[in-house]
Amino acid sequence: MAYRGHRYIHAMKFTTTFSFGIAAKAALLIVTLGALSAFANWYVLHSAQSLDHVNRTMVERVAPARLALAEAKAALNNVGLAAYKSMAASELEAARAASNEIANQIAAVRQWLHAVSDYFPTRTQDSDAIRDKLRHVEATARQIRDAIESGDKQRRIDEMLDLRFEAALDDTLAQMNRLTNILGGESRETLAEAQNEQARELRIIIAALAMGTFLIVMLALALAHYSVARPLRQLSETALRIREGSARTFAYGDRTLVRIDEIGTLARSFQSMIAKLAAAQETLAVQYARVDAAINNLPQGLCMFDADQNLIVCNRRYAELYELQPEHTVTGTPLRTILQARHANGRFPQAEGFSVENRIAAVRERKPIYTVDELAGGQFIAISHQPMLDGGSVAIHEDITERREIDAKIAHMAHHDALTDLPNRLRFREAMEIALKGIEHGRSVSTLCLDLDHFKTVNDTLGHPVGDALLQAVADRLRACVRKHDLVARLGGDEFAIVQVDADQPHGATILAQRIIAELSAPFEVLGHQVVVGVSIGIAMAPGDGETADQLIKNADMAMYKAKEAGRATYHFFEPGMDAKLQERRALEVDLRKAIEMDELELYYQPLIRLETNEISGFEALVRWQHPTRGTVSPADFIPLAEETGLIGAIGNWVLNRACADATAWPSHIKVAVNLSPLQFKNNALVLQVVAALGNSGLSGQRLELEITEAVMLHDTDATIAMLNDLRALGVRISMDDFGTGYSSLGYLRKFPFDKIKIDRSFIQDLSANPDSIAIVRAVANIGSALGMATTAEGVETEAELAQLRHEGCTEVQGYLFSKPRPAKEIHSLLARETCALQQVAV
Numbered sequence: 001m002a003y004r005g006h007r008y009i010h011a012m013k014f015t016t017t018f019s020f021g022i023a024a025k026a027a028l029l030i031v032t033l034g035a036l037s038a039f040a041n042w043y044v045l046h047s048a049q050s051l052d053h054v055n056r057t058m059v060e061r062v063a064p065a066r067l068a069l070a071e072a073k074a075a076l077n078n079v080g081l082a083a084y085k086s087m088a089a090s091e092l093e094a095a096r097a098a099s100n101e102i103a104n105q106i107a108a109v110r111q112w113l114h115a116v117s118d119y120f121p122t123r124t125q126d127s128d129a130i131r132d133k134l135r136h137v138e139a140t141a142r143q144i145r146d147a148i149e150s151g152d153k154q155r156r157i158d159e160m161l162d163l164r165f166e167a168a169l170d171d172t173l174a175q176m177n178r179l180t181n182i183l184g185g186e187s188r189e190t191l192a193e194a195q196n197e198q199a200r201e202l203r204i205i206i207a208a209l210a211m212g213t214f215l216i217v218m219l220a221l222a223l224a225h226y227s228v229a230r231p232l233r234q235l236s237e238t239a240l241r242i243r244e245g246s247a248r249t250f251a252y253g254d255r256t257l258v259r260i261d262e263i264g265t266l267a268r269s270f271q272s273m274i275a276k277l278a279a280a281q282e283t284l285a286v287q288y289a290r291v292d293a294a295i296n297n298l299p300q301g302l303c304m305f306d307a308d309q310n311l312i313v314c315n316r317r318y319a320e321l322y323e324l325q326p327e328h329t330v331t332g333t334p335l336r337t338i339l340q341a342r343h344a345n346g347r348f349p350q351a352e353g354f355s356v357e358n359r360i361a362a363v364r365e366r367k368p369i370y371t372v373d374e375l376a377g378g379q380f381i382a383i384s385h386q387p388m389l390d391g392g393s394v395a396i397h398e399d400i401t402e403r404r405e406i407d408a409k410i411a412h413m414a415h416h417d418a419l420t421d422l423p424n425r426l427r428f429r430e431a432m433e434i435a436l437k438g439i440e441h442g443r444s445v446s447t448l449c450l451d452l453d454h455f456k457t458v459n460d461t462l463g464h465p466v467g468d469a470l471l472q473a474v475a476d477r478l479r480a481c482v483r484k485h486d487l488v489a490r491l492g493g494d495e496f497a498i499v500q501v502d503a504d505q506p507h508g509a510t511i512l513a514q515r516i517i518a519e520l521s522a523p524f525e526v527l528g529h530q531v532v533v534g535v536s537i538g539i540a541m542a543p544g545d546g547e548t549a550d551q552l553i554k555n556a557d558m559a560m561y562k563a564k565e566a567g568r569a570t571y572h573f574f575e576p577g578m579d580a581k582l583q584e585r586r587a588l589e590v591d592l593r594k595a596i597e598m599d600e601l602e603l604y605y606q607p608l609i610r611l612e613t614n615e616i617s618g619f620e621a622l623v624r625w626q627h628p629t630r631g632t633v634s635p636a637d638f639i640p641l642a643e644e645t646g647l648i649g650a651i652g653n654w655v656l657n658r659a660c661a662d663a664t665a666w667p668s669h670i671k672v673a674v675n676l677s678p679l680q681f682k683n684n685a686l687v688l689q690v691v692a693a694l695g696n697s698g699l700s701g702q703r704l705e706l707e708i709t710e711a712v713m714l715h716d717t718d719a720t721i722a723m724l725n726d727l728r729a730l731g732v733r734i735s736m737d738d739f740g741t742g743y744s745s746l747g748y749l750r751k752f753p754f755d756k757i758k759i760d761r762s763f764i765q766d767l768s769a770n771p772d773s774i775a776i777v778r779a780v781a782n783i784g785s786a787l788g789m790a791t792t793a794e795g796v797e798t799e800a801e802l803a804q805l806r807h808e809g810c811t812e813v814q815g816y817l818f819s820k821p822r823p824a825k826e827i828h829s830l831l832a833r834e835t836c837a838l839q840q841v842a843v
């Protein structure tokens, strides 16, 4: 707006200045012509007046001259002669006066003659003749006066006067009269001639003036043409070239540009405007090139149509997307032609309801359109079509095929477990909700929650890759177990769930659970390992056990825990009241955390008896939890919970430190045995923790015994053995605990030279009833003896068991027969009375 205003003011200024200049020049011309005309008039008038004046002068002067001469003659006639003749004094005076008068009159006549000579050069001769006569008259008059003055020459004067003076006067007068007459006539002629001459001169002057004016006008016109019209034409041509866009500079030389008038100003304005336009065009060209590059490099197709649905512009991607030929992307191509071309080459949606006419009609409605076209080959194009203010439209076409695939993949990932590709918890919940809607129509829905038995051990011992492969294998078997419309999901870890619909309940869920247990109980071959796991299944049925997905999942989960408690590899239906147990477990976890913080844990010690000497060789540290309200909580209850929740690390380290510290108060030959969870071996700092416990307490490494289970040996064996060797290097003894309950691989005994093998309590309790147990105990005792390892029998409760174990070659025993685990403060009294007690059982 400011720019426009500026231009307008500039134009006004120019117009005003230019008009003023032209007007000033025209006025100057008119004034010049007027002045010339006025001068001509004045000159003509002046000339006429001069002639008239001459004429009048001549007439005026001839008359007095003539009169003067006549009077002189009369004076001479009347006075002069008589006076001269008488010579009377008075008369002489009169004669002198008359003579002076004659001289005066002659002077007047001479002046007249002078004027005649001036104005009538043709009469100069006549004038000269009269002058001669006058000289003669004068001479005569002088002689007479001289004669009068002398008085001697009276006679001669008479003679002279009589004869010559009169004659001279008459002759002179006659001449003058003749000349006067001639002059009168000549004066008129001359005047007429002069007037004619003046008229002729006037005509010439006027003609000259006219010619001059014409020339001036022509000159002015030429000048105007040269200085105004021509530059204006140049400017107009330049303006035209500017309009056509071909003007790059003001192409008419420097002369116009350096002019200091309005044309110069205008030309310079044009020059500046052209320069600015050129710069603007250059900028525009650069910007256009950029925009063009940007448009053509857009990953989306772009097209613009005018109000008549003719193509204004489209980019390369648009042509590529629809495989359009170059002739279809030419500006002006109708939308219909383009759509028809797309239709013909198969780049238009083939689905029902899609047609060229429909699409044209939709565009014509001038409303935004957002649509996704599915093209042949499964390609999806998202189209965003926007009407423009000028009636046209602009559209963006984007190939979203890949994005849709990614979206689908993301959606799949959001709803599926990456490891097994089974639906995840989210998807399972959704499926449950959908299934539950069918309850109103009499459909049955049951939820089965599955948890693998011993999976944790597999994972901890064989490593995650085996655990993962096992989960995948489990998923495959589960898929094979269910019907098409049932859904198997992995909820996380080793937890799976199934929603079973339209089955005859509870029979259907029972059959399914039994089938799954049977399938999953069969050994798995994973990554070169044969793995045996079981599964515990909890079942909840809608609507009796819950009407919402969350309720059913929660209740099936509780039932599953019940199945685990029931001995694993079994299933359990949800029953009211189970909820409380789960709550109980959670409460226990919270309390355990608190217990660690509040130092509520305590160590009890159970003696180990060396059969060779019947003496206490050491004590096994067994953790106890003195709960303010629950009383003493057994480690069998909270150690698995601590392992599941990761609290075992803190508990294990506390036990280690406490046991070492307590043992320092015992006799120096008494050892202390500490249980280590397999999970503690996952911590690389275990060796350091042991060093710290020994260092802090001052206990010798030889007095510390670490009990590990077979599970420790299953996991990352090399690293574990390295750790065990490091511990051994501290002087610490390593025992294999609970031998016989796990895989009982004799290979472990070869891999690491344990100091002791502890035979699990279950074999001891079976000794009397089960001959196999005796054989196992004997074999272990023999192996221990062969490998130089001590063998400790756990859970010895009876004399018979003791005798049998002694017989079989066990080197050490532990059990209630000797003592239950006792608090640390009782160790000394236990040691004091050991001798007599052991004397009794040693028999």
Ligand SMILES: Nc1nc2c(ncn2[C@@H]2O[C@@H]3COP(=O)(O)O[C@H]4[C@@H](O)[C@H](n5cnc6c(=O)[nH]c(N)nc65)O[C@@H]4COP(=O)(O)O[C@H]3[C@H]2O)c(=O)[nH]1
Residues within 6 Å of the ligand: 606, 621, 622, 623, 634, 635, 636, 639, 652, 655, 675, 676, 677, 737, 738, 761, 794, 795, 796, 797, 814, 815, 816, 817, 821
């Ligand atoms: N019926 C019967 N039981 C006997 C007899 N003699 C000993 N016991 C019990 O057998 C268990 C021996 O410990 P374990 O096999 O290492 O089994 C332990 C051990 O695996 C674990 N545990 C205990 N304390 C710790 C600990 O500090 N750290 C770790 N990691 N585990 C521990 O808890 C398990 C159970 O510990 P406790 O309840 O103290 O149970 C102890 C002990 O009280 C007997 O004659 N008859």
